[in-house]
Amino acid sequence: MRIGVFVCWCGSNIAKTVDVEKVVEAAKKMPGVVYATDYKYMCSEPGQNMIQEAIREHKLDRIVVASCSPRLHEPTFQRCVEAAGLNPYMVEMANIREQCSWVHERTPEATQHAIDLVRMAVAKVAKNEPLTRSRLDITRKALVIGGGVAGIQAALDIADAGYPVVLVERTPSIGGHMAQYDKTFPTLDCAACILTPKMVDCASHPLIEIWSYSEVEEVKGFVGNFEVTVRRRAKSVDESKCTGCGLCLEKCPVKGIPSEFDEGTGTRRAIYRPFPQAVPNKPVIDREHCRYFQTGKCGVCQKICPVGAIDYEQQDQIVTEKFGAIVVATGFDVWRDERAMAQFGYGKYPDVISSLQFERLMNASGPTDGKIVRPSDGRTPRSIAFISCVGSRDEEHGYPYCSKVCCMYNAKQALLAKDKLHDVQTYVFYMDIRANGKGYEEFVRRTIEEYGANYIRGRVSRVYPDGDQLVVKAADTLLGRPIEVRVDLVVLATAMKPQSDAKELARKLGISTDQYDWFSEAHPKLRPVEVLTDGIYLAGACQYPKDIPDTVAQASGAASKVIGLFSKEAILSEATTAYVNEDTCVGCGLCAEVCPFGAVDLVEVVDREKSTRDKQVMKTVARVNEGVCKGCGTCAAACRSGSARLRGFDTKQILAEIDALADVLSTRK
Amino acid sequence: MKYAYYPGCSLESTAKEFGESTTLVAEALGIELVDIPDWNCCGATSGHALDHKLSIALPARSLGIAESMGLDVVAPCAACYNRLKSAEIAMKSDEVLQSEINADLAKPYEGKITVKSALEVFTTPEVLEKVKQNVRYPLQGLKPACYYGCLLLRPPKVVGFDDPEQPSRLDEAMRLVGAEPVEWYFKNECCGASLGISKSAITVKLTGDIISNAKKHGANCIVTVCPLCMTNLEMRQAAAGKQRGEDLTIPVFYFTELLGLAMEVPGIRKLFASHLVDVNPALDAIDSAQPAKI
Numbered sequence: 001m002r003i004g005v006f007v008c009w010c011g012s013n014i015a016k017t018v019d020v021e022k023v024v025e026a027a028k029k030m031p032g033v034v035y036a037t038d039y040k041y042m043c044s045e046p047g048q049n050m051i052q053e054a055i056r057e058h059k060l061d062r063i064v065v066a067s068c069s070p071r072l073h074e075p076t077f078q079r080c081v082e083a084a085g086l087n088p089y090m091v092e093m094a095n096i097r098e099q100c101s102w103v104h105e106r107t108p109e110a111t112q113h114a115i116d117l118v119r120m121a122v123a124k125v126a127k128n129e130p131l132t133r134s135r136l137d138i139t140r141k142a143l144v145i146g147g148g149v150a151g152i153q154a155a156l157d158i159a160d161a162g163y164p165v166v167l168v169e170r171t172p173s174i175g176g177h178m179a180q181y182d183k184t185f186p187t188l189d190c191a192a193c194i195l196t197p198k199m200v201d202c203a204s205h206p207l208i209e210i211w212s213y214s215e216v217e218e219v220k221g222f223v224g225n226f227e228v229t230v231r232r233r234a235k236s237v238d239e240s241k242c243t244g245c246g247l248c249l250e251k252c253p254v255k256g257i258p259s260e261f262d263e264g265t266g267t268r269r270a271i272y273r274p275f276p277q278a279v280p281n282k283p284v285i286d287r288e289h290c291r292y293f294q295t296g297k298c299g300v301c302q303k304i305c306p307v308g309a310i311d312y313e314q315q316d317q318i319v320t321e322k323f324g325a326i327v328v329a330t331g332f333d334v335w336r337d338e339r340a341m342a343q344f345g346y347g348k349y350p351d352v353i354s355s356l357q358f359e360r361l362m363n364a365s366g367p368t369d370g371k372i373v374r375p376s377d378g379r380t381p382r383s384i385a386f387i388s389c390v391g392s393r394d395e396e397h398g399y400p401y402c403s404k405v406c407c408m409y410n411a412k413q414a415l416l417a418k419d420k421l422h423d424v425q426t427y428v429f430y431m432d433i434r435a436n437g438k439g440y441e442e443f444v445r446r447t448i449e450e451y452g453a454n455y456i457r458g459r460v461s462r463v464y465p466d467g468d469q470l471v472v473k474a475a476d477t478l479l480g481r482p483i484e485v486r487v488d489l490v491v492l493a494t495a496m497k498p499q500s501d502a503k504e505l506a507r508k509l510g511i512s513t514d515q516y517d518w519f520s521e522a523h524p525k526l527r528p529v530e531v532l533t534d535g536i537y538l539a540g541a542c543q544y545p546k547d548i549p550d551t552v553a554q555a556s557g558a559a560s561k562v563i564g565l566f567s568k569e570a571i572l573s574e575a576t577t578a579y580v581n582e583d584t585c586v587g588c589g590l591c592a593e594v595c596p597f598g599a600v601d602l603v604e605v606v607d608r609e610k611s612t613r614d615k616q617v618m619k620t621v622a623r624v625n626e627g628v629c630k631g632c633g634t635c636a637a638a639c640r641s642g643s644a645r646l647r648g649f650d651t652k653q654i655l656a657e658i659d660a661l662a663d664v665l666s667t668r669k
Numbered sequence: 670m671k672y673a674y675y676p677g678c679s680l681e682s683t684a685k686e687f688g689e690s691t692t693l694v695a696e697a698l699g700i701e702l703v704d705i706p707d708w709n710c711c712g713a714t715s716g717h718a719l720d721h722k723l724s725i726a727l728p729a730r731s732l733g734i735a736e737s738m739g740l741d742v743v744a745p746c747a748a749c750y751n752r753l754k755s756a757e758i759a760m761k762s763d764e765v766l767q768s769e770i771n772a773d774l775a776k777p778y779e780g781k782i783t784v785k786s787a788l789e790v791f792t793t794p795e796v797l798e799k800v801k802q803n804v805r806y807p808l809q810g811l812k813p814a815c816y817y818g819c820l821l822l823r824p825p826k827v828v829g830f831d832d833p834e835q836p837s838r839l840d841e842a843m844r845l846v847g848a849e850p851v852e853w854y855f856k857n858e859c860c861g862a863s864l865g866i867s868k869s870a871i872t873v874k875l876t877g878d879i880i881s882n883a884k885k886h887g888a889n890c891i892v893t894v895c896p897l898c899m900t901n902l903e904m905r906q907a908a909a910g911k912q913r914g915e916d917l918t919i920p921v922f923y924f925t926e927l928l929g930l931a932m933e934v935p936g937i938r939k940l941f942a943s944h945l946v947d948v949n950p951a952l953d954a955i956d957s958a959q960p961a962k963i
Contacts, residue, residue: 396824396826462854464854
């Protein structure tokens with residue numbers, strides 16, 4: 001055994017606290033060590049060359065690098081020794097930066113601590129064995145969950161790179177929230193004009209399949225090899241026959257169902273498509289409201305359909321398919337807690353509406369053909385109050401976070417209202433104006449200066465009716481006094497919140513969520529589109545409130561990660577995975593229970609071919625799916641019979657480290 | 670049903686009719702109220718404005734005595750209730766504070782009992798059922814604006830036994846005894862509270878807003894749950910009316926008085942004599958709506 005120890009200064013990060021030369025001297029005396037040295041930046045090219053030369057010159061077979069955290073540079077040094085002909089798992093890192101120099105003053109104890117850490121790493125590396133990474137095949141087909149602008153962008157980017165995509169959407173049409181908007185800030189492009197071409201591109205792309213009215217039921221497998229089960233809900237309309245003529249939509253006798261797409265400002269029938277530009281542009285039957293499904297009598301749509309596309313017998317289809325990567329783009333929901341908005345009378349006074357409802361009133365394809373009118377009496381409002389931060393930045397009633405986009409759409413709606421109704425008076429009640437994006441601040445100024453919006457800094461305490469108007473009671477914190485403003489319409493900038501079933505989807509995918517149920521990224525700064533499970537990526541507002549530019553940027557980011565994955569020949573699995581000694585395993589299943597990644601299955605195996613009674617004896621044992629295992633070691637720690645083991649962190653290796661420390665500590669007393 | 674009773678300073682002085690109607694109605698409903706012996710000031714306004722720890726310690730002393738009696742506390746006054754409840758929550762959620770304050774108390778408060786407002790106690794389903802059985806003089810013709818005030822239900826995380834923004838328990842109780850509470854929008858606006866002493870012009874403005882909104886929606890009386898609200902609503906009517914150029918004269922009742930009136934609890938009617946605003950127009954409205962006796 002010939003161990004080499006390389007102590008890094010990390011510039012002054014380590015060297016200013018730890019006496020690296022003393023560490024080198026101590027290392028030279030450790031068992032098995034034949035060579036030790038130090039260098040200013042071990043991770044740099046000269047540093048790595050130094051290691052490779054030492055391996056050749058001193059015939060080293062095991063390496064200890066005393067530097068930073070293995071999370072940062074273990075892969076660097078593994079590649080380095082591999083290039084010099086060693087197995088990459090013959091490297092150990094002693095973290096003398098994060099776990100030593102950064103948390104100590106320059107004292108002899110700090111140097112002693114570094115020496116102890118090196119001693120443990122040397123003891124462990126002596127027990128290391130070569131490990132091999134296995135090659136896993138990749139199914140080069142992506143699943144995109146959610147057909148909003150994030151999902152659409154991701155699907156198009158992946159498909160344009162030549163890989164097939166299935167785009168799963170829960171509602172009857174793709175388009176998401178963006179399809180509901182009128183115009184988009186800060187350029188005032190019409191949302192439909194820039195979104196619907198992308199929707200059509202998705203539908204016509206030879207590599208994209210749209211599964212609308214469908215939901216993910218189960219996700220199994222691992223990066224490159226996911227097996228996903230999707231429920232394709234019965235639309236009761238045979239898509240292969242339907243021409244989208246829309247005759248059924250006019251004749252369906254069940255009217256007056258509040259339209260989800262119009263946020264309840266308009267109605268739809270039992271057979272419907274959410275909006276005229278829907279993709280796919282074919283209706284579905286809402287069975288809960290359909291007279292035929294509820295009473296067995298009606299059948300009007302079936303009689304009227306010229307191509308016989310109505311199929312009442314259609315069943316939900318459960319489809320299982322293999323995918324190599326998954327993009328989660330399930331978006332957000334709008335906060336609608338009427339009870340928590342009681343001070344504004346939302347849900348009680350008809351002329352208090354949400355911003356998304358106002359968006360539908362402004363939209364030319366909305367229920368009023370784009371005319372801004374009061375829901376109560378259809379009158380054109382002469383004054384409108386926009387209230388910011390309803391449920392955002394408000395721990396008392398809603399969420400502590402900022403929903404990020406409300407300041408901008410408040411400004412946009414105030415501007416567009418003035419544009420449509422020239423003599424309308426607009427008031428925007430705000431806490432702060434958060435307009436940090438390209439052209440955003442300028443846009444808000446334009447709303448104030450050119451479109452005469454009255455911006456009032458202060459919270460609204462109450463909205464109450466007086467005659468046929470509404471009184472908004474608020475504080476003007478710049479004037480330092482309470483104010484009351486009488487308006488015809490109140491628009492609440494309600495918070496963005498996670499989808500109510502986000503937690504459920506996270507469980508199916510095996511990914512994590514934060515305290516609000518937004519999906520958690522792998523690293524808040526450096527890995528913003530990945531999650532901790534390989535092969536699953538995030539796009540859009542399912543992660544945190546985002547505007548359209550950020551959403552689209554992240555969607556393209558997620559797509560490029562998928563394309564990067566698919567362009568590899570194969571995936572090399574991590575070698576430090578768990579395994580189970582099936583001879584000693586008693587099949588108690590504790591490891592399967594504690595595994596955070598669902599990587600352990602219980603399987604039946606033959607225990608003995610022939611028993612005394614001449615019968616085959618079976619037994620249950622745990623088996624690790626190495627493609628899913630992340631090498632966390634929880635199973636190994638939990639196993640009562642010591643059968644679950646973690647490669648690279650075997651009991652004998654861990655004990656060697658502890659022994660090395662215990663030995664020197666006992667002499668120091 | 671038995672409670673430790675915390676009257677507070679108002680209910681023994683300016684709001685005597687609130688105190689007496691509370692005990693009379695409780696007795697009629699079989700709810701036993703036992704005075705907390707040697708109770709002390711709840712620390713309202715001056716106490717909690719100046720010294721946070723004192724604002725917990727003062728109510729904690731009374732709560733400690735009640736705990737030694739093994740009874741939950743009823744505090745009818747909205748301010749007393751708010752202070753006592755705040756102390757209860759603070760003591761229950763902060764062990765360090767609890768042990769610090771208890772070190773100074775002869776009878777420590779360990780969070781074994783809880784504080785309730787009179788409205789809370791009198792409007793549980795069981796008690797309301799009893800009230801319903803005992804209504805002998807339904808308050809038909811009475812159109813109260815039910816006024817909860819600012820303190821009773823806020824902050825909701827501390828008090829909040831009803832919806833803080835759209836409360837309904839007082840309205841429900843009034844409906845149960847035959848009155849027809851009006852829909853109005855100032856149920857929980859501030860009356861100006863103790864600014865009535867230092868900056869009375871603000872109180873005149875705020876009470877004017879409240880009474881005007883009540884009258885505009887057809888109320889022929891206001892029902893309150895707070896002694897300070899009562900004082901402001903009664904005392905500022907004339908000045909507010911003059912300022913707004915409206916007739917803002919309107920009788921104001923404590924809700925316990927109206928419960929007692931509907932149940933014909935002996936001794937209730939004589940309390941009306943101590944009101945500053947004549948309540949007879951309201952009583953006449955009830956009388957004229959009663960079915961003719963043959």
